Amino acid sequence: METGYPPNRGATLNRGKTLSRPERYQPAVPLLTAKESSSWDPWVVFSRVVTFWAPGSLLSSLGGLHDKGSQQAWREKIALCFIAIVMGGIVAFLTVGFSSVLCPPSAANNPTKFLRYNSTDASGKLGILGWQFDISQSKTAPNVDFYALSAQLTGQDITNRFARDYSKNPACQGKDIQQFAAVTMQLCQNKTICNAGPLSDQTFQAYNIKNTTKLVGYDWKQLASDPLKNYLVIDGNVLNLDPYIAATPVLPNDKVDVVIRTVLGTDHKEGGKDATRLFFGRPELKASVNCLLQKYFAGNIDKATIGCFTSQLFLYVSLTVILSIVMVRFFMACVFNWFISPRLALPPKKSSKAVVSPQVVVGGSGGGARAAPWAHRNESGAVVKTISMDDVGNDLFTVLLVTCYSEGEEGLRCTCESMAATDYPDDRKLLFLVCDGIITGHGNDKSTPDIAVDLLELVPEFKDPQPQSYVAVAAGSKQHNMAKVYAGYYPYKDGRKIPVVCVVKCGGPAEQGKPKPGNRGKRDSQLILMNFFSRVTYNDRMTALDYDLFRKIHHLMGVTPDFFEICLMVDADTKVYPDSLRLLIN
Numbered sequence: 001m002e003t004g005y006p007p008n009r010g011a012t013l014n015r016g017k018t019l020s021r022p023e024r025y026q027p028a029v030p031l032l033t034a035k036e037s038s039s040w041d042p043w044v045v046f047s048r049v050v051t052f053w054a055p056g057s058l059l060s061s062l063g064g065l066h067d068k069g070s071q072q073a074w075r076e077k078i079a080l081c082f083i084a085i086v087m088g089g090i091v092a093f094l095t096v097g098f099s100s101v102l103c104p105p106s107a108a109n110n111p112t113k114f115l116r117y118n119s120t121d122a123s124g125k126l127g128i129l130g131w132q133f134d135i136s137q138s139k140t141a142p143n144v145d146f147y148a149l150s151a152q153l154t155g156q157d158i159t160n161r162f163a164r165d166y167s168k169n170p171a172c173q174g175k176d177i178q179q180f181a182a183v184t185m186q187l188c189q190n191k192t193i194c195n196a197g198p199l200s201d202q203t204f205q206a207y208n209i210k211n212t213t214k215l216v217g218y219d220w221k222q223l224a225s226d227p228l229k230n231y232l233v234i235d236g237n238v239l240n241l242d243p244y245i246a247a248t249p250v251l252p253n254d255k256v257d258v259v260i261r262t263v264l265g266t267d268h269k270e271g272g273k274d275a276t277r278l279f280f281g282r283p284e285l286k287a288s289v290n291c292l293l294q295k296y297f298a299g300n301i302d303k304a305t306i307g308c309f310t311s312q313l314f315l316y317v318s319l320t321v322i323l324s325i326v327m328v329r330f331f332m333a334c335v336f337n338w339f340i341s342p343r344l345a346l347p348p349k350k351s352s353k354a355v356v357s358p359q360v361v362v363g364g365s366g367g368g369a370r371a372a373p374w375a376h377r378n379e380s381g382a383v384v385k386t387i388s389m390d391d392v393g394n395d396l397f398t399v400l401l402v403t404c405y406s407e408g409e410e411g412l413r414c415t416c417e418s419m420a421a422t423d424y425p426d427d428r429k430l431l432f433l434v435c436d437g438i439i440t441g442h443g444n445d446k447s448t449p450d451i452a453v454d455l456l457e458l459v460p461e462f463k464d465p466q467p468q469s470y471v472a473v474a475a476g477s478k479q480h481n482m483a484k485v486y487a488g489y490y491p492y493k494d495g496r497k498i499p500v501v502c503v504v505k506c507g508g509p510a511e512q513g514k515p516k517p518g519n520r521g522k523r524d525s526q527l528i529l530m531n532f533f534s535r536v537t538y539n540d541r542m543t544a545l546d547y548d549l550f551r552k553i554h555h556l557m558g559v560t561p562d563f564f565e566i567c568l569m570v571d572a573d574t575k576v577y578p579d580s581l582r583l584l585i586n
Contacts, residue, residue, distance in 0.1 A: 054075070056068070059071045094318075102308065113214060114215050114216070114300070115215070117218050118153050118154055119154065120154075122216075124136035124150055126146060126149055127299060128157070128159050128162070129297060130157075130159075130215055130216055130237075130297045131213070134209065134212050135147065138209045139207050143196060146158075155216055158196075159199070159298065160187060161194060161195060162199035163197065163199060164199050169295075171290040172295070177287050177291060179254070182248075185244060215300050218238050220301065223238070230264060231273065231298065232260065232263050233275065233276065234292065234293070239296040245264070259275055345583045347586055396565045397428055397557065399430050399566070399568070401567060402431065402571070404433060404434065404435045404449075405435075405522070406441030406442070407448055415576075416431065419576060419581075420496070422582065423579050424582055427557070427558070430500070430553065430564070431500040431501070432500075433500065433501070433502040435452055435505060436505055436518070436525050437517060437518040438516070438518055439519065453502055455490060456500050456502060459552075459555065462488075465485050469481070469482050469508075473520060474524070481505060482508050482545075483504060483505045483528070483545055485504075485549055485552055487500075487502075501556065505519065531546075532550075533564065533567070536550065536560075536562050
């Protein structure tokens, strides 16, 4: 069945070099040296790995993708989505989860979590089991004066004044750690020291001392002071080894004792009595850490841990980078707006170089509506005038594409009025309307194509156009579409008239009577114009619609379409500034 339009493929015959149009020559692509795509391309392999769950048979049966090219295109789209999701997950983790992983709440340096040892904030407080207890309203004890201890050093550890029994503690029952004196030692061998009673909630209630739920915080410099000379740090936890050092002699064969005395015997002016590496470097010593923490715990280092420091550093670096990018972009935008953009919008200088220009007839419709531009070239007495690119100057021939769907008269007129009001010669701009099907919008009494055509003063020769075939962006039977081309002028103020071509996609005979005949989408509307200019520029075979457009554009503008150099587009219902066209073209 003859459809009257060419197949949907590129040109099968290349143009040869001619004397009149040497610039149109296209060299043939060498077939023998063409680069072949490899099936083992990394991107292809990655897309197949990501979509391993979708075999070709499934895509063919459920997705309707029968050829390998379509299936590979689908796989690559899914691969791109996968990459976007992974990158989004990474950003979300760095934004939300990174700090939580490196600096959990238990390790975070929260000012509300600590009360610093020997500070004004710890006034009236004493440390027990690493927690600050409020003794400001405590009762007088017979054997211990809480007020005197607090006045001596606020926040100091008094855990050793309470009686404790760790012999049945599970953390201290391991057979491999029973050899260490620090594990097996009973802290209250001297009853005169543990004279405040048993370490229990009942004792605290009896003395009316209350837990503030804040840990005792220590500074590294404080650990170098004389009152804390027997304090050391394991993994950020501060241990009070005063009772152990006082009750235990040097034990050369006790590995824990050797490590404790080595760390405590080292002179650190800035503190630094950290035994973490020594304890965690050997399995038998690491096994004793939990028992030592439960027996000698006196608080925490209230400085940021390595993880917290790293997360904060990352946060500040990220913030600095982001703010730097924002500020640089803002600065560049200001420089561009104030200094560069005015220079870009200046009229270009006229080139002194010779330009190869198309040989185009000028003179509007002087050959009849159905005559080709060159129809009278050889007639005796015919005046044929040609122009060159130098004659065009800086006012380039421009197409203003407007895609329409279901807009009303107010929206279409607003767009046409704003384009007609642009500061640009009327004979160098062509308003190109494309109506995407016979559609009547909500609240309209006429279809959008009828509204668009009613806005124009049609050229009498083209007043009743016939539908012309073209190849649409669609599949199956919808690939064949038909459209009418209306040619006329849009009347504006002071007698001005702007040339207008209105393409109405009306559909083929089989679509008449169906909803939305001719509708193929905005992309198809754009490609009607771009495919037309592509075929005009490269002398490819044209559709019936292309021939109709060629003849009517030449009639309106006085030049053949290959003289157009600029194509700008807006949607209907869009208003443009009067100087926009001039600025963009400059």
